[in-house]
Amino acid sequence: MPDLKTEEMVVQMGPQHPATHGVLRLEITTDGEIVKKIDPHIGYLHRCFEKHCEVLNYHQIIPFVDRCDYLAAMNNEHGYVMAVEKLLDIELPPRVEYIRVIMSELNRIASHLVALGTFGLDIGAITPFLFTFRDREKILDLFEMTSGARLLYNYIWIGGVAFDLPNGFVEKCFEFIDYFLPKLKEYDDLLSYNKIFIARTAKVAIIPPAVAIEWGITGPNLRASGVDWDLRRDEPYSIYDKFDWDVIVADGRVGVLGDSWSRYYVRVLEMEQSANIVKQALEGLPSDENVKSAVPRKVKTKEGSVFFRSENPRGELGFYIISDGSDIPHRLKMRSPAFCNLSAISDIGEGLLISDLVALLGSIDIVLGEIDR
Amino acid sequence: MLWDLGSVLMFMVTSLVIIGITLLIAKLFRRDNPTEEKLTSYECGEDPVGNPWVQFNIRFYVVALIFLIFEVEIVFLYPWATVFKEMGFFTFVEMMIFVGILLVGYAYVWVKGDLNWVLPKPKYTADFDYSNVPRFKKPDAEKARKLQAVE
Amino acid sequence: MLTDIAIIITKIMIVIGGTFTAVAYLILAERKVAGFVQERYGPNRVGIWGLLQPIADGVKTMLKEDITPAKANRIIYHLAPAMVLAPALVTFAVVPFGSGIDAFGRHIAFQIADINIGILFIFAITSIGVYGVVLGGWSSNNKYSLLGGVRSSAQMISYELALGLSVVGILLLTGSLRLNDIVEAQIGMWNVFRQPVAFMIFLVAVFAETNRLPFDLAESEQELIAGYHIEYSGFKYSMFMLGEYSNIITASALIVTLFFGGWTVPFIDVTKLGHLGAFLSVVSFAVKTGFFLFLYLWVRWTLPRFRYDQLMHLGWKILLPLALLNLLFTAAWITYV
Numbered sequence: 001m002p003d004l005k006t007e008e009m010v011v012q013m014g015p016q017h018p019a020t021h022g023v024l025r026l027e028i029t030t031d032g033e034i035v036k037k038i039d040p041h042i043g044y045l046h047r048c049f050e051k052h053c054e055v056l057n058y059h060q061i062i063p064f065v066d067r068c069d070y071l072a073a074m075n076n077e078h079g080y081v082m083a084v085e086k087l088l089d090i091e092l093p094p095r096v097e098y099i100r101v102i103m104s105e106l107n108r109i110a111s112h113l114v115a116l117g118t119f120g121l122d123i124g125a126i127t128p129f130l131f132t133f134r135d136r137e138k139i140l141d142l143f144e145m146t147s148g149a150r151l152l153y154n155y156i157w158i159g160g161v162a163f164d165l166p167n168g169f170v171e172k173c174f175e176f177i178d179y180f181l182p183k184l185k186e187y188d189d190l191l192s193y194n195k196i197f198i199a200r201t202a203k204v205a206i207i208p209p210a211v212a213i214e215w216g217i218t219g220p221n222l223r224a225s226g227v228d229w230d231l232r233r234d235e236p237y238s239i240y241d242k243f244d245w246d247v248i249v250a251d252g253r254v255g256v257l258g259d260s261w262s263r264y265y266v267r268v269l270e271m272e273q274s275a276n277i278v279k280q281a282l283e284g285l286p287s288d289e290n291v292k293s294a295v296p297r298k299v300k301t302k303e304g305s306v307f308f309r310s311e312n313p314r315g316e317l318g319f320y321i322i323s324d325g326s327d328i329p330h331r332l333k334m335r336s337p338a339f340c341n342l343s344a345i346s347d348i349g350e351g352l353l354i355s356d357l358v359a360l361l362g363s364i365d366i367v368l369g370e371i372d373r
Numbered sequence: 374m375l376w377d378l379g380s381v382l383m384f385m386v387t388s389l390v391i392i393g394i395t396l397l398i399a400k401l402f403r404r405d406n407p408t409e410e411k412l413t414s415y416e417c418g419e420d421p422v423g424n425p426w427v428q429f430n431i432r433f434y435v436v437a438l439i440f441l442i443f444e445v446e447i448v449f450l451y452p453w454a455t456v457f458k459e460m461g462f463f464t465f466v467e468m469m470i471f472v473g474i475l476l477v478g479y480a481y482v483w484v485k486g487d488l489n490w491v492l493p494k495p496k497y498t499a500d501f502d503y504s505n506v507p508r509f510k511k512p513d514a515e516k517a518r519k520l521q522a523v524e
Numbered sequence: 525m526l527t528d529i530a531i532i533i534t535k536i537m538i539v540i541g542g543t544f545t546a547v548a549y550l551i552l553a554e555r556k557v558a559g560f561v562q563e564r565y566g567p568n569r570v571g572i573w574g575l576l577q578p579i580a581d582g583v584k585t586m587l588k589e590d591i592t593p594a595k596a597n598r599i600i601y602h603l604a605p606a607m608v609l610a611p612a613l614v615t616f617a618v619v620p621f622g623s624g625i626d627a628f629g630r631h632i633a634f635q636i637a638d639i640n641i642g643i644l645f646i647f648a649i650t651s652i653g654v655y656g657v658v659l660g661g662w663s664s665n666n667k668y669s670l671l672g673g674v675r676s677s678a679q680m681i682s683y684e685l686a687l688g689l690s691v692v693g694i695l696l697l698t699g700s701l702r703l704n705d706i707v708e709a710q711i712g713m714w715n716v717f718r719q720p721v722a723f724m725i726f727l728v729a730v731f732a733e734t735n736r737l738p739f740d741l742a743e744s745e746q747e748l749i750a751g752y753h754i755e756y757s758g759f760k761y762s763m764f765m766l767g768e769y770s771n772i773i774t775a776s777a778l779i780v781t782l783f784f785g786g787w788t789v790p791f792i793d794v795t796k797l798g799h800l801g802a803f804l805s806v807v808s809f810a811v812k813t814g815f816f817l818f819l820y821l822w823v824r825w826t827l828p829r830f831r832y833d834q835l836m837h838l839g840w841k842i843l844l845p846l847a848l849l850n851l852l853f854t855a856a857w858i859t860y861v
Contacts, residue, residue, distance in 0.1 A: 007427035016418040124829025130562035228510040256499040377637040399759040412594035440681040454695035490833035
């Protein structure tokens with residue numbers, strides 16, 4: 001009886017809502033449980049990141065970049081630092097590149113672990129969340145060992161890294177990789193192939209590849225729609241072309257391409273690839289060199305502009321820097337992946353059930369710190 | 374029997390009294406300081422828009438009606454079940470006819486699709502066109518099937 | 525007569541006190557089991573192993589401010605928690621929790637009321653609990669709680685048929701609605717071996733009945749925040765919780781009574797052992813119930829949540845036909861074999 005009288009109701013989902021992963025507000029117009037219209041409101045965490053950058057010198061910006069995407073601070077630093085290095089034309093010692101790749105990939109694993117755990121939490125599976133956090137803790141221990149911090153590192157510097165790897169890091173990191181790879185099977189058993197989980201996520205909130213490209217969705221969400229695109233391979237930066245690894249593209253093995261389950265599972269497989277990269281990087285790590293040899297005492301830029309993009313756990317992180325020749329950027333623009341991914345939900349979420357909207361929101365893995373900046 | 378029902382009643386009264394007493398004790402001890410902010414409805418920290426008491430389509434009227442019919446059927450089944458052993462074959466046939474009629478109705482409702490939830494229509498569905506999507510990787514159907522078989 | 529009344533009142537007090545204690549420690553057990561499953565500790569600050577935690581929780585909720593939203597429908601808002609808690613307690617009245625003893629010149633059954641329509645009574649009373657949830661959700665004047673209430677009714681019409689039908693098989697075998705008759709009929713052979721399909725259906729339906737994960741749609745934390753009890757605070761909130769957990773205890777007791785021989789002990793006839801037998805029967809009942817309580821907690825911390833159209837699909841298209849087939853098969857079996 002779809003032709004019964006029905007009135008629409010405006011429900012505020014967020015900012016204080018368990019499924020919005022921070023302070024996102026979705027103003028949804030619902031017909032009972034069916035979402036008719038989604039109106040995302042952002043800005044609760046706005047900290048004027050880009051304006052701040054116009055008064056800070058290039059070194060000082062690094063901690064602020066950390067705080068944008070606090071779950072993948074290393075990747076953010078890496079992206080930003082490479083943008084500045086492109087502006088400065090700095091030649092890096094190979095050991096620095098290796099250390100950076102190790103850190104970035106470890107942080108990618110840590111970030112994906114949070115994404116998987118919270119996604120399970122959104123679907124109602126509480127235990128996988130604590131299991132993923134248990135493993136993430138081990139990565140944070142490694143970071144604490146190297147940089148002294150557990151969340152916001154300020155570790156990757158322009159032209160180098162803050163500290164060399166501490167004694168015993170390589171062994172501990174190998175230990176972690178050996179511990180971690182079998183754990184992926186545990187996630188599969190616990191969550192990925194759970195019948196209820198599949199029923200809740202497969203064929204739910206589908207993003208077709210063309211739509212994904214139109215909306216500028218990047219990263220695992222794009223690859224979940226079947227588009228074979230990864231900056232680490234297609235626009236190789238740093239030393240990613242030296243390693244042997246695969247770009248994970250969803251194959252619709254459960255459900256269809258572009259559904260919530262694919263977005264979830266691409267991340268699981270990507271963690272495996274990241275672990276492989278870390279392993280290869282540890283094996284090929286060049287012996288002792290001064291990791292700070294290329295760090296410029298004072299940043300002297302040429303006049304001009306530079307755009308650099310890198311692959312963040314959430315997608316393409318781009319930095320556009322206009323320099324007026326001083327040591328302070330004239331303008332810095334950040335292309336934040338989670339913002340672009342989030343912008344698509346008002347289009348994709350139309351006509352879903354509230355439960356499916358939660359599954360969609362969880363599966364695109366947003367970090368509000370980066371969206372609001 | 375009457376005695377037992379009486380004790381059930383006594384049980385009900387006792388539990389209600391206990392609930393009442395606890396509520397009363399709680400009322401004596403707890404603080405009570407309502408402010409306007411506290412008394413608004415919780416809607417994720419934003420001011421509620423509109424009234425929640427609107428009429429919306431809950432989409433399971435037909436299922437609810439069928440539910441009632443079947444619930445009544447179960448009420449008939451219970452006394453039948455208790456005397457079944459003594460009455461034997463005749464009651465069996467009788468009840469088969471009774472359940473059979475309902476089963477026909479059930480099958481009719483199922484085939485007609487009234488048991489299906491009136492599902493919403495999302496904007497994007499699985500049958501998308503990927504012919505002119507750049508760098509689109511066609512899933513290897515054979516491989517996917519193999520993986521599915523493994524799971 | 526006076527002795528009878530005294531005995532009944534004692535029994536009521538024991539059952540209510542026992543239920544409340546059991547609920548309090550079930551909540552602690554839930555947190556401990558959750559801690560065990562998730563490789564963490566669980567409460568361990570209040571008392572040794574956190575054993576005094578339930579008392580602290582109880583005192584805390586009693587002292588919390590009790591807020592009634594300005595726009596709520598006050599009468600129904602205040603009544604709803606009682607409508608959840610009272611039926612949850614009362615259902616235990618007909619569950620036999622032991623074989624009974626001979627004292628004061630009469631046989632004292634370990635059961636508050638031995639009525640001959642025991643199962644019907646339980647189904648009738650537990651259905652009232654749903655009203656508490658729906659009305660609580662509606663009267664709060666909150667959109668989330670309203671959706672929770674609607675979900676709860678959708679859930680109810682999905683599982684209740686399967687719940688009712690799955691028991692008919694047992695009634696066919698036993699020929700009585702009295703729970704004590706059902707228990708005594710299981711001496712030597714538990715119903716779970718005679719009616720395995722019915723047991724599976726009953727187990728799933730009873731999980732839905734108690735609003736527990738994977739069927740906690742009415743309060744689903746990540747979607748509706750807290751669902752029907754979102755506006756409740758203080759002791760009214762804990763009344764919902766008490767109701768939920770007493771329902772779990774009753775449900776486990778019911779599973780044990782209907783399918784796992786209730787208070788009977790395998791290979792021992794406790795009715796002939798006097799007081800020792802009575803004690804053994806209570807222990808046997810408690811152990812079996814404890815196992816199903818653990819199952820409840822275990823499932824909660826393992827499985828994700830269903831969507832409610834999926835629950836409806838499960839109830840109407842899988843459980844109901846299965847229950848009907850089971851019923852027909854059982855009837856045919858009894859007639860022809």
